[in-house]
Amino acid sequence: xxxxxxxxxxxxxxxxxxxxxxxxxxxxxxxxxxxxxxxxxxxxxxxxxxxxxxxxxxxxxxxxxxxxxxxxxxxxxxxxxxxxxxxxxxxxxxxxxxxxxxxxxxxxxxxxxxxxxxxxxxxxxxxxxxxxxxxxxxxxxxxxxxxxxxxxxxxxxxxxxxxxxxxxxxxxxxxxxxxxxxxxxxxxxxxxxxxxxxxxxxxxxxxxxxxxxxxxxxxxxxxxxxxxxxxxxxxxxxxxxxxxxxxxxxxxxxxxxxxxxxxxxxxxxxxxxxxxxxxxxxxxxxxxxxxxxxxxxxxxxxxxxxxxxxxxxxxxxxxxxxxxxxxxxxxxxxxxxxxxxxxxxxxxxxxxxxxxxxxxxxxxxxxxxxxxxxxxxxxxxxxxxxxxxxxxxxxxxxxxxxxxxxxxxxxxxxxxxxxxxxxxxxxxxxxxxxxxxxxxxxxxxxxxxxxxxxxxxxxxxxxxxxxxxxxxxxxxxxxxxxxxxxxxxxxxxxxxxxxxxxxxxxxxxxxxxxxxxxxxxxxxxxxxxxxxxxxxxxxxxx
Numbered sequence: 372x373x374x375x376x377x378x379x380x381x382x383x384x385x386x387x388x389x390x391x392x393x394x395x396x397x398x399x400x401x402x403x404x405x406x407x408x409x410x411x412x413x414x415x416x417x418x419x420x421x422x423x424x425x426x427x428x429x430x431x432x433x434x435x436x437x438x439x440x441x442x443x444x445x446x447x448x449x450x451x452x453x454x455x456x457x458x459x460x461x462x463x464x465x466x467x468x469x470x471x472x473x474x475x476x477x478x479x480x481x482x483x484x485x486x487x488x489x490x491x492x493x494x495x496x497x498x499x500x501x502x503x504x505x506x507x508x509x510x511x512x513x514x515x516x517x518x519x520x521x522x523x524x525x526x527x528x529x530x531x532x533x534x535x536x537x538x539x540x541x542x543x544x545x546x547x548x549x550x551x552x553x554x555x556x557x558x559x560x561x562x563x564x565x566x567x568x569x570x571x572x573x574x575x576x577x578x579x580x581x582x583x584x585x586x587x588x589x590x591x592x593x594x595x596x597x598x599x600x601x602x603x604x605x606x607x608x609x610x611x612x613x614x615x616x617x618x619x620x621x622x623x624x625x626x627x628x629x630x631x632x633x634x635x636x637x638x639x640x641x642x643x644x645x646x647x648x649x650x651x652x653x654x655x656x657x658x659x660x661x662x663x664x665x666x667x668x669x670x671x672x673x674x675x676x677x678x679x680x681x682x683x684x685x686x687x688x689x690x691x692x693x694x695x696x697x698x699x700x701x702x703x704x705x706x707x708x709x710x711x712x713x714x715x716x717x718x719x720x721x722x723x724x725x726x727x728x729x730x731x732x733x734x735x736x737x738x739x740x741x742x743x744x745x746x747x748x749x750x751x752x753x754x755x756x757x758x759x760x761x762x763x764x765x766x767x768x769x770x771x772x773x774x775x776x777x778x779x780x781x782x783x784x785x786x787x788x789x790x791x792x793x794x795x796x797x798x799x800x801x802x803x804x805x806x807x808x809x810x811x812x813x814x815x816x817x818x819x820x821x822x823x824x825x826x827x828x829x830x831x832x833x834x835x836x837x838x839x840x841x842x843x844x845x846x847x848x849x850x851x852x853x854x855x856x857x858x859x860x861x862x863x864x865x866x867x868x869x870x871x872x873x874x875x876x877x878x879x880x881x882x883x884x885x886x887x888x889x890x891x892x893x894x895x896x897x898x899x900x901x902x903x904x905x906x907x908x909x910x911x912x913x
Contacts, residue, residue, distance in 0.1 A: 373462045374465070374483065375464055375465070376408040376409060376413050376416075376464075376467060377418055377454060377464060377465070377467070378401065378415070378416070379450075379467070380401050380418065380419040380468075380469040381425055381428070381444065389428070390561055390567070391469040392428055392431060395472060395570055395571055396574040397580070398580060399431055399435075401431070401432060403472045403580055403581065404467065404472045405432070406437075407474065407580075407582075408465070408474060408479060409476065410476040410581055411477065411480055412476070413479060416438035416439065416440060417440070417469060418439075418442060419440075420442065421442060425441070429441055440453065440454035445527075447531050447533055448531075448533045449521055451464075451466070451517065451533060452518055452521045460515035461513065462513070462514040463511060463514075464517060465510070466510040466511075467509055468560075470560055470562070471507070473589065474507055474509050474585060475585045477584065477585060478496070481548065485546060486511050491511075492516060492537070492541040493510070493512045493543070493544055495509070495545050495546065497545075499604070500555070501546050501548075501550060501555065502549045502551060504555070504557035504558055505555075505558050505559065505560055506558060506561075507559055510533075520536035524536045553602065553603070554592075556604035556643070556644040557598055558592075559573075562668055563667055563669065565596065565668070566668075568596060569597065569598065572591075573588055577591075600643050600872075600873050601644075601876040601877065601880045604643070605640075605643050605876050605880075606646045606861075607646060607859075607861050607862060608643075608862065608864060608879050609649050609676075609862060609864070610637065610647070610872075611866075612633075612648060612660070612865070613650075613655075613657060614627065614628070614865045614866060615633045615637075615656075615657050615660045616659070617654060617657070627655075627656075627867070628867050628868065630664075632868070634660075634663070635869055636869055636872050637661065637665065637669075638669060639873075640872055647674050647676050647800070648674075648675045649771075649800070649802075649863050650675065650677050651677055651718075651720055652678060652680040658704075658709050659708045661675060661708075662708050665709075665710070666710050670710070675711075675714070676716040676717075676800075677709065677714060677716070678717070678718045679698065679718065679732070680697070680720065681721055682732070684697075691728070691731045694732060695731065698736065699735065699739075702714065702736075702739060705717075706744075713743065713744060713745070713746065714746065715747065716748075716768075717749070718769065718771060719732070719736075722753065722761055723757075733766075737766060747768040747769055747798075748768055750770055750771075751770075751771045751772075752770060752771070752772045753772075753773065753905070753907070754780075754905075755781060755784055758770065758772055758784055759784060762797075768796070768797065769800065770797065770798075771801070771802055772799070772800075773904075774804065774856075774859070775803055775805065775810060775849055776804075776849050776852040776892060777810070777896055777897065778904055779893075779898065779899075785858055788858045789858050792858060798860045799861075800859070801861075801862055804852075804853050804862055806821075806904075807906050810846075811845045812830075813830055821903050821910075822900060822903040823900070828897060829897050832896065832897050833845045836848055836895075836896075840888050846878070847878045850864070851881060852884055852889065853883075854879070854882070855883030855885070
């Protein structure tokens with residue numbers, strides 16, 4: 372039974388068409404990937420396009436003594452099937468990509484043994500189901516299945532990504548031998564310059580790049596730039612970026628970070644697997660900072676939520692055309708500053724805009740979603756009344772609301788939230804988990820500024836509760852209380868420094884408080900006045 376490893380060296384969606392010529396360990400990426408895949412004696416060939424831009428790549432592959440096939444740029448499935456024309460149907464085909472240089476012959480042998488022993492038709496090694504970094508990626512199937520796929524599908528997605536038709540026929544079976552390794556949120560591929568630097572760091576002190584064991588390369592990923600700083604993917608952490616675009620928060624003493632510092636915060640957060648990045652037109656330079664930070668190949672790795680302008684300058688009595696102009700202006704400014712052609716999520720910054728101006732704001736956003744300019748629509752709410760009204764709108768796919776350990780206002784609406792999550796997939800994010808920094812402040816003056824008449828008692832209760840529930844700080848207590856709520860999909864946390872990000876990720880690595888602990892807190896917590904729970908009513912010092 373023959374085996375062949377074929378490396379895909381170009382697709383039409385590649386962000387860096389020439390990246391596989393970049394040297395790692397003194398060897399071009401594509402050559403290194405091919406030699407590592409074949410260091411167990413397996414047949415190896417590289418399939419690239421016949422485009423003139425790939426002439427240099429093809430020459431480099433052939434000069435290295437590796438077979439190279441050139442075919443259609445857009446139809447990668449046809450390119451791979453055509454490259455294997457001389458093999459029989461019962462050939463085991465390993466599909467790899469030339470920008471992933473960690474897999475080697477030993478890993479391919481382990482995959483092959485499982486593939487044969489389990490009598491499989493498709494086997495995949497990649498990501499969290501396998502416990503291995505994104506980029507330690509191999510697919511294994513029979514050549515006859517790839518030929519059947521080419522004869523059976525005309526969908527562009529199938530033709531570009533090669534195996535979707537096969538996976539639909541036989542299911543996704545993952546190689547799980549290393550699932551307990553827990554490295555699925557790491558990254559070992561090369562999609563942008565930062566990825567390339569990380570891979571270079573791994574190979575810098577490797578004397579034999581071709582034959583160095585794949586598992587040791589994975590261990591060397593730890594500590595490289597923008598790799599995860601937590602033990603687990605922080606999928607429930609939503610990075611709030613108001614602090615990256617303006618001075619924000621009652622206890623913010625450091626001010627807005629520099630652009631370089633903000634970029635490091637954002638990329639480290641994305642590398643650690645945060646669920647979303649949250650911004651708004653009203654957050655000063657925040658959208659611009661995000662757009663510039665992600666412009667170097669990071670777009671698309673984590674969805675970005677932005678909020679429509681508050682439309683404060685739109686006249687109360689005006690034509691529908693004027694309202695539409697204000698809405699479109701906000702959306703297109705967000706597109707420009709975020710440097711994208713599609714917004715992942717757009718929220719109304721004011722829940723009243725669901726119905727103001729005869730519903731024209733919401734109608735316009737729905738049209739832009741239908742056109743593909745916007746992905747998901749949602750609402751940022753301030754009060755229980757706004758939440759109740761938003762839950763009645765079927766098109767609302769994401770709701771963001773204030774919530775924290777001392778906030779008693781939402782209890783009666785939680786069953787309705789859970790119903791909407793179950794019935795229509797509503798996503799719920801909570802912000803102000805520390806009440807804009809007030810809950811972590813020991814300054815009674817700030818509490819009085821927020822309208823609290825007995826601040827010392829509140830400060831003492833929070834400190835004691837943190838100790839009683841095994842938390843190292845009040846901020847940890849606040850976050851873990853939110854994480855204990857099963858109806859919360861994400862917690863928006865703002866931060867001004869990399870140190871704060873790492874501290875927050877360390878907390879998200881822990882579990883939420885237990886149900887009994889939550890019950891005790893609700894029974895014992897101080898009752899804040901409604902005006903203290905609403906930062907809009909706080910007294911601002913001049």
